[in-house]
Amino acid sequence: xxxxxxxxxxxxxxxxxxxxxxxxxxxxxxLCFCRRDREHKKLLLGYTGVFAVIYFCPLTAKIIMxxxxxxSVYWRMLWLLPxxxxxxxxxxxxxxxxxxxxxxxxxxxxxAALIIVSGRNMHFGEGGRYETAANINKIPxxxxxxxxxxxxxxxxxxxxxxxxxxxxxxxxxxxxxLIEMAFGRWGGEGKASKRIYKQMxxxxxxxxxxxxxxxxxxxTYLVYWASAEQDATIKALGYEPIGQVNGYIIYKDTVVAxxxxxxx
Numbered sequence: 001x002x003x004x005x006x007x008x009x010x011x012x013x014x015x016x017x018x019x020x021x022x023x024x025x026x027x028x029x030x031l032c033f034c035r036r037d038r039e040h041k042k043l044l045l046g047y048t049g050v051f052a053v054i055y056f057c058p059l060t061a062k063i064i065m066x067x068x069x070x071x072s073v074y075w076r077m078l079w080l081l082p083x084x085x086x087x088x089x090x091x092x093x094x095x096x097x098x099x100x101x102x103x104x105x106x107x108x109x110x111x112a113a114l115i116i117v118s119g120r121n122m123h124f125g126e127g128g129r130y131e132t133a134a135n136i137n138k139i140p141x142x143x144x145x146x147x148x149x150x151x152x153x154x155x156x157x158x159x160x161x162x163x164x165x166x167x168x169x170x171x172x173x174x175x176x177x178l179i180e181m182a183f184g185r186w187g188g189e190g191k192a193s194k195r196i197y198k199q200m201x202x203x204x205x206x207x208x209x210x211x212x213x214x215x216x217x218x219x220t221y222l223v224y225w226a227s228a229e230q231d232a233t234i235k236a237l238g239y240e241p242i243g244q245v246n247g248y249i250i251y252k253d254t255v256v257a258x259x260x261x262x263x264x
Contacts (some may be wrong), residue, residue, distance in 0.1 A: 003057065006065065024086065034093070137175055145245045152155035159179075161180045182217055
């Protein structure tokens with residue numbers, strides 16, 4: 001894929017299923033033929049023109065994609081377009097052309113409705129970014145259940161150490177400070193923690209390495225989305241299932257638990 005076609009694809013992704021870019025194009029056409037406010041016209045059209053050259057030019061697109069923000073999020077460049085400003089400006093001009101108040105109100109309502117229906121509600125409904133929280137903590141319910149299984153194993157107020165997949169660690173950190181994890185969001189600190197992180201973020205973890213280094217860190221619990229084959233491997237290393245949430249299995253290391261009991 002060339003940088004130009006990548007820029008076009010990012011433009012399509014940015015627009016989605018809405019009509020906002022079509023309204024924006026119509027507003028630019030209006031500005032081209034508008035005879036008044038030449039200073040505003042030159043500023044808005046000039047800025048948009050310079051942006052279009054930078055955005056679509058293969059050379060500048062390559063520099064921005066490769067050295068600045070990355071190809072996968074190149075569509076964020078389109079945030080620099082003054083779409084709301086230009087739409088508001090043109091709509092104000094159109095309403096201002098109406099001489100009578102009832103006509104102005106009708107024109108305003110019509111333009112506002114056009115802008116509303118041309119987009120999609122980002123808060124609710126299909127394609128929305130918000131939904132009713134599953135619990136007061138506002139985190140997925142299965143992560144809450146995973147935490148509770150670990151916390152309720154033994155003293156619920158004691159600090160528990162666990163090896164947890166990196167895509168779950170953020171939710172665990174939000175839910176409770178009583179579960180210490182082998183590594184954080186950006187990886188581990190120390191050799192043992194880094195080895196665990198490398199395996200737990202791979203497509204096929206070596207649980208022998210995980211178990212060996214987890215015991216160095218005195219991590220008693222292991223959480224993983226385990227298949228039947230992985231489940232057998234983990235059990236053979238001395239782990240015992242103490243609960244399951246959807247596809248996640250929560251294991252307890254019997255070797256670390258026995259050593260702890262002996263020390264006590």
